[in-house]
Amino acid sequence: MKVSLNWIADYTTLPAGLAPRDIAHQLTMATVEVEGVHEVDGDVIFEIDNKSLTNRPDLWGHYGVARELAAIYQVPLTPLPAEDPARPPAALIGDIDPAVCRRFTAALIEHISVRDTPAWMKQRLVAIGQRSKNLYADLTNYVMLATGQPMHAFDADRLSLPLSVRRATPNEAFDALDGTDLTLSSSDAVVADRTTAVGLAGIIGGLHSAIQAGTTRVLLEAASFDPLAIRRTSAAHGVRTEASARFEKSLSTHRVDDARRLFFHILRHVDPGARVTGFDDRLNVATGRGEIRASAGYLRDRIGKALSIDELRAPLERLGFGVTVDGDALTVTVPEWRNTGDISGPHDLVEEIARLHGYERFEFQAPQIRLDKSARDYTHGTERRVKEYLAFSCGLQEVINYPWTEERFVTAAGFSVDAANLRLAAPPAPDQATLRTSLVPGLLRAIESNIRWRGSFNIFETGSVFPPGERASLDVASEQLPPQSKRAAAAFVGDDAEALFREAKGVIEAVGARVHVAPVALVVPGMAPWADAGACVTIVSDGRRIGELGVLNRRGTRAAGLKHAFAAIFEIDIDGLVSTPSRENRFVALPELPSVAVDISLTYPDAVTWADIAGIARGVSPLIAAIEFVDQYRGKGIPEGHRSVTLRARLQPTAHTLTSDEAAEVAGAIREIERQRLGALER
Amino acid sequence: MIDTIQSLQRDAMADIQAAASLERLEELRVSLLGRKGRITELLKGLGAVDMAERKTVGAAINALKQDAADAIESRRAVLMDSSSVLARPLDVSLPGIAPLDGGLHPTIQMMYDLNDAFAALNFDVFEGPEISSELYEFDHMNFPPDHPARESMDTYWLASADRSGEDARGADRLCIRPHLTGGSVRYMQRHTPPFRFVYPGRVFRNETTDARHERAFFQYEALIVEKHLPFSAGQLLIRTVLSTVFGRPVRTRMRAGFFPFVEPGFEIDMECVICNGAGCKVCKQVGWIEVMPGGMPHPNVFRAGGIDHNAWMGFYVNVGLDRLVMMRYGIDDVRLFHSADLRFLSQFR
Incomplete structure (x- = not known):
């Protein structure tokens, strides 16, 4: 979002002589990240990172940013200009779906005579990257950029009133004013007149009812929509607008009034002949003011500084919170513009106070380290010992593959891809939907991508695999998780199958002594679906089958792109290695006689x-x-x-x-x- | 006669000591002690010496013979020890033979460096499951029900199986974890505070990949829960991480940041290590680089973990490990980490 410093100056007077970079720095430290500062034509434009604004719907307009700066620099904030002309009640609004719309207001404006946007407004809009269209479109846009409240101006003569907010009918067609044609579904909300959808609620207006060169009557919509409904429709159709960005953040229903009053205030100056001839207001649910109680002790402990009661209350009051103090207890009223989810408890006050006090003013305090409880679990080290053994003692290079594998490698390794596999609902690619049940298919992929460059190499991977099996609870009974086991797998690639097999076998045979686990044994027959029948053994530890060792069979070598080379592979279950708390072998006396x-x-x-x-x-x-x-x-x-x-x-x-x-x-x-x-x- | 013997003794000893090669030494031996050697000749001439002097002169010649033989032997030993063992020339410019050609993935190396640094501060190492549920990853993390991260364009949900239909929510809705933080609640539920632990691991986001974005990446998280731990104490975690990664203290700053699971929440920036804060292309001229979010666990997170938020305080940091590895080595494409390309991986030994 772009913010103009000249515009901010309408609402607050910052101390003289501030460098733009200092303002940017203060905003970044206390409030939101300013990504860029540009000085253009006697103005300064701040570029604010939209990501850092997601939880602060109050900041999506210049007035909100001005309020924040006034609090930071401890200067007064001017009330937003406001004017409410006589508004004769009129039946402009029909049914308003409460699941979608919190408040809907409509004002009928007639006797419009001015078409052109005044130069000062054009200049402001252009300075922050907006395009000027026509007076009424620009006016709604300007008010939105000032207050954060989106509005929409319809050509009233192209509407069949009243307006309602309803779900779209399946396949309902909607032509947006930017020229996009959409086909809606029943989960989309629309603003509709008696006959047709005239706006995609909270996102964009319709083409047919847009302001025309000859428009003389305008219907002004100012409404508050449900954030989730807006986000869903916006995402479903890929239509993101300034309006949808704001409604997604959840706006206070009171801001509708701020926006209307500012609109009428400006209107009187730019189109003095225009008259409000009708007004209607439908409130489904109003944003209230929250109340939070906190003790000064709670706040001080977490802030880590002995701030006085006044130092605790002042920053809150500067931000528009009401504070009453009774001894050590603070009762804080949350202003409606901060009461849409952002501020909910005393922990939120810790942040408001600390950030306005200035994070740079808190000295580092070292926590007290206690040594009464060393919670180290020796089994946690097994994976690391396996990795370090394979890398440093055996000379293998670690690789990391995705937990999803292209299906061609899964089937080449002899595993099935079927209903028993866990699948991603929205996979990275259609053939990468299944979660791995073995590390071997990933190693085949790695062999294929490296054999172009090297004739022989040794690689390994460790990681979780997700074999089919009964689900079980891990922490709470309600959460049943599928089996997840930690494996290690290695591939030895070269041109002598027997030598490769023996190299792999040597690595497995020494695992017990080198990794500090119970010794493993190798028994025939092997059962690996990827192994050649003539070169395959099963790896056993503590009487349990924990893995397989073998030479990759022809189907596997073909998939891995091995034409004149072979691969010996093993895969073991790391959880199946029985780790020992300490080294367990005993000293053997040296022989006295020569052998x-x-x-x-x-x-x-x-x-x-x-x-x-x-x-x-x-x-x-x-x-x-x-x-x-x-x-x-x-x-x-x-x-x-x-x-x-x-x-x-x-x-x-x-x-x-x-x-x-x-x-x-x-x-x-x-x-x-x-x-x-x-x-x-x-x- | 005695004078001749003494003069020969002096000359012989000097020549032997001066012999620079075994060949020269052999020449000397022959010229002194050979059949026609000068000492041998003296002995031969002993018959011509007066009987009265013969005994004395004979003893002197024999002593000379013995001395010369000893001197030659000891000189031979010196010359032998200083000669080369090589039968033929050795080209010392030939390349060395490389040791075993293995190594850990650069991200794993960094993870272990950090584990060691935190172990020295008595942190436990914890590992949560890669497949988790909406309950732990979002509900317990204080994400509002309508938060966009819960949508399938952000999180890799598992396709509906028997239990988790399209409408499954909470514990029934499974995903491959989108962050590590959900696992911290599992630890809280299993342990009683105070505690401090790290929980590194891989997380997954449904993203379009490019040089700066990956679908699978590593994070490193640490959490302390203590009776008294103001947010400024959380800097211990930040300092430990950065000084481990960069090998020296790095200036940091904490500024306001928003994440549902922390309050107050911070963005933690480090001084740009390229320009030392002066401003450069890497840090977009601001002198600071955003490296990690952090903050005090939100009361709802403590509540999910069974911890009284009025009695305990905590501090989280969450580091994007791949990004730090990229900074450590100057790597410009995050996709290389999952490429399994040995031309890349073998650079980090």
Whole structure:
């Protein structure tokens, strides 16, 4: 909203010598944000951020801003010019829907002879960015910009009186005076004459009944509409006007009178021949004056400064509040222009007093910090530890995806998109309506967008997913929320599927020790819908399935744009990790004797797994402390359908240092049992 | 004869100490102790010495031989230690091998920095659910029933399922949370004051995206509730946030601002870190940048949280985390945060 300093000067005389920037600063600090200050043709125009005005309908006109400045600078406020000529009662108003309209007034003005807007008015309108049209349109506009109360002038000869306020009939046509043709619905409110809609209530007038070059009789509407009704219709049709912006904020019904009186005051000067020949006023509900009681102690505690009773009351009185004091108790009357929702209790007075006292005048006070209650919950740290482990220990880059995912990635990951999914009522795009039930589809999207730039990379994401399931209450029984669980998922992208799988597996296997949670186990078969059947395992913690690890299957690689690359993926439920309050592993005494490592290479049929190989070797001798995987080889010298595996037996004696014969004996025993039990071949 | 021996001793020791390479040292060894070496030759000539002097001279030559051998050995050790381990030249201008190539999202890094700063002030960390209801996000937050933020052009409501039909309201009307503040009432309901906690997280708004607007973004909120906490004490939260983010104290100001869930409400501005308050393009010449709203919880919010607003006072701040991250690094497009683009994300290690 633009405000002219010359216009403000009609209503209050600010101290001499104020710099425009100082006025802007004071308004910004105490009231509303001034976004720009422009000096134009001997005037200063302030641009006020409309967002900061939403709760202050009283400020949507120059008089309201003048009142605020007068209070800030402690100077008098001039009463708004007013004139009420004789207004013979006339039946100008029919039915007024109380759900839409709080008050409706109509005045019939005849003997109009002047068409042109006086230069001074034109100048004011143009200075704040308004277009001048004709005298009566400009006059209503001017009054609105002065008082904040929208008005509308009809050509009375183009109306079939009386006017009513009613809901539109379904598909009722309405041609707005800006040339837009609207098709209305029964939730829209219109101002109508006997035959047709002549205005979209509180938003814009109709084209047919607009002031014409030959208009001699004007019907002046000044009304108060319900803010929600105006906002709904304005939004539904995308029609936003100066009027709708004001009515949306909820206006006092008394302002109708201020506006009419100012209108007539100016009218007498600009079109002296015009006569008010009829007036009608329908009041459905009047804005009252509120009353608030507050103790000085309540106010001082929250303000944090020992202000005297006078220092508490003065700012309120400057703003138009009535204050009576009885000892420590203040009884405050809220003026009607602040009583449309803005001021409702003693907490509101804290703000009024403090802002006029000046926020810059309050010294910082450090709060007293108590250390009797350290409410730290160790389970809250699990997600962070998982993230830091994946990022810093494992070298993965964190990505963040939206909680909604394009459906093509959801189905490519093998998940269904159906009625069981939670959906957004108004999604960002039609194919992004479902809320994610897994992080994997988002990772596919991330792979697709990065594979153009890099051939191999490792990424992870943590976040909430919303799998189908029973709703449950979280805080109150009435609120039943769907399941929401915290997951972590990672993708390892590169050109060697087995290496990627083992890398991912290594990350999962170490999670217990690195994240301080109970150890996780990997069991076959895996069940991930996105995994290749030949490379998939289930992740188990504390006996519960908490996730899946596998190599992305062909459907997934195609969707993720992987042509010559593979991805190993895991997804785990972070809530399923059993976090421990502290580190839980025990110290193991260092061995007193040196250990000996023996490497053994044997050739196995492909059906034999490493788990079989190591499991059998492990039991051969109590000297074996560990069986480690060293290497595997397929190709020259190895029969088809076989692989050569090299294992390392780590022998740890406890009685005496091992001789080479003793080590060779264990190695021979391992070879023997591997041949017998698993069909291993010597190379 | 003794003079010759002493002179040779002086020369030999000086030469050995001066030997700059192992090769030179070997030459010296051969020239002194080799088969035709000068000391060896002296020993050979011992037979020609008078019997009376032979014993003395012999002892002197042997002592010389021993000294020379020792000096060569100790010089060899010095020269060996100072020689290179490299078998071939090493190009020190070759690029280093990078450590593990991982990192946290820049917004998450900032969140954790703030969590640590607030943990040091004994703040609890809380997390509310991402799917919440109109009851917590609007009704408890003192939004009037007709507030525009409740409309579907602002808030992502869930499509009607079994429970929440088109007309569902309050606890039956579910959304992905449009702000974090609703979660503060959950904390209030679960705890008794005094308390202080932070509750970072992601929120969602139905918006048209551009370089400055996103549909999903991170916020960081903190709330203190104490017996005595005038609004000026709320600056503790503001100072903690800004000095953590920018690594130094940043001047701030509180000015009037309106939000339904606070009264009094503030807009909190920080001095523009680009121009230090002088006025520049970034701050639109005003020297201040709006960074966070804050204020004292509205009595209706306290009421929803089961807290007596006459007995307790509080202060909220709500920070748009992405915006601070953008300022920290000079990022010009908020949409990059959700792009999952590693060319962007890998810049913040």
